[in-house]
Amino acid sequence: EKEITILAIESSCDETAAAVVREGREILSNVISSQIELHKLYGGVVPEIASRKHIEKINQVIEEALKEAGVTLDEIDAIGVTYGPGLVGALLVGVAEAKAIAYAKGLPLVGVHHIEGHISANYIENKDLEPPFVCLVVSGGHTHLVRVKDYGTYEIIGRTRDDAAGEAFDKVARAIGLGYPGGPKIDKLSKEGNPEAIVFPKAHMSDSPYDFSFSGVKSAVLNYINGCQMKGESYSQADIAASFQKAVTDVLVENAMKAVDEFGLKKFAIAGGVASNSALRAAMQEACDKKGVKFYHPSPIYCTDNAAMIGVAAYYEYLAGTRHGWDLNAVPNLKL
Ligand code: KG4
Ligand code: ZN
Secondary structure (H helix, E strand, C coil): CCCCEEEEEECCCCEEEEEEEECCCEEEEEEEEECHHHHHCCCCCCHHHHHHHHHHHHHHHHHHHHHHHCCCHHHCCEEEEEEECCCHHHHHHHHHHHHHHHHHHCCCEEEEEHHHHHHHHHHHHCCCCCCCEEEEEECCCCEEEEEEEECCEEEEEEEECCCCHHHHHHHHHHHCCCCCCHHHHHHHHHCCCCCCCCCCCCCCCCCCCCCECCHHHHHHHHHHHHHHHHCCCCCCHHHHHHHHHHHHHHHHHHHHHHHHHHHCCCEEEEECHHHHCHHHHHHHHHHHHHHCCEEECCCHHHHCCCCHHHHHHHHHHHHCCCCECCCCCCCCCCCC
């Protein structure tokens, strides 16, 4: 049988990305044009600037992805694209581009859910990984505990009630003066701090063992800093970073391991930007080792937004028969 080669496009937030993926798990190219430097000036992603930058970059990024993969559009079998969730103006650029190429080349169009993409990033380097497994998706916009029942079949068993985990990292980083994006900076600074120095609250929801809340720990960090400033005391940025990071990772590990136990699955994966956090990885590895559960995680480049993961998800959707029509639209609050 013929091998399936997919051109995938991702533009849901602040990365313009394109990738060529063969037979689901072989990444022929993975090109990412990041807008971080642009949005840094504003301390976060500015939606309209993101859309405008996507439209400027997208053709160039696709051209590069094809060139790097050593293929032309004539060798592509389907176009995969993120159509939600995300920033509507940003999504529209990728969706319109994907539709134009699919229409011009007479190719099938496969819309992909961004979170399904993040989860699928685990298939790239873990050739043995197959559903069922539990996956914790932690990014700037999402904190979901997902039961992956099969390719394309998901059950969300837990979610954040307020801030996403990455959002909490970004807000705390801003409060202690580290700049945007905060996650990687807190990760790095924490290595010089004491995670036991300050006890920040860990929220557990009484009505759901799998839901999360990160606004309390974020407020506690802000209160701690204010308190120090009012008393004229100095504080250690590194201790705050390490203690905050511990409060967040402890809850993520506890809830995730509860889910692993409840569903009796021996495989657990993490995904999303925060999944590249070194303390979270170490803590998850240790917890999984204790239980005899195999722990999967993508390399950092496949944790943050990229199109390779969208190509992987598109492949399994393609095999399952998913085809979108010319009326495919961006869906900012798309459900998994
Ligand atoms: O998956 P992603 O690129 O975008 C979304 O879909 O949201 O995730 C970006 C988020 C940001 O909040 C960033 O601060 C966080 O992931 N992040 C990290 C680390 N690297 C990225 N958070 C903690 N530790 C890291 N090493
Ligand atoms: Zn993402």
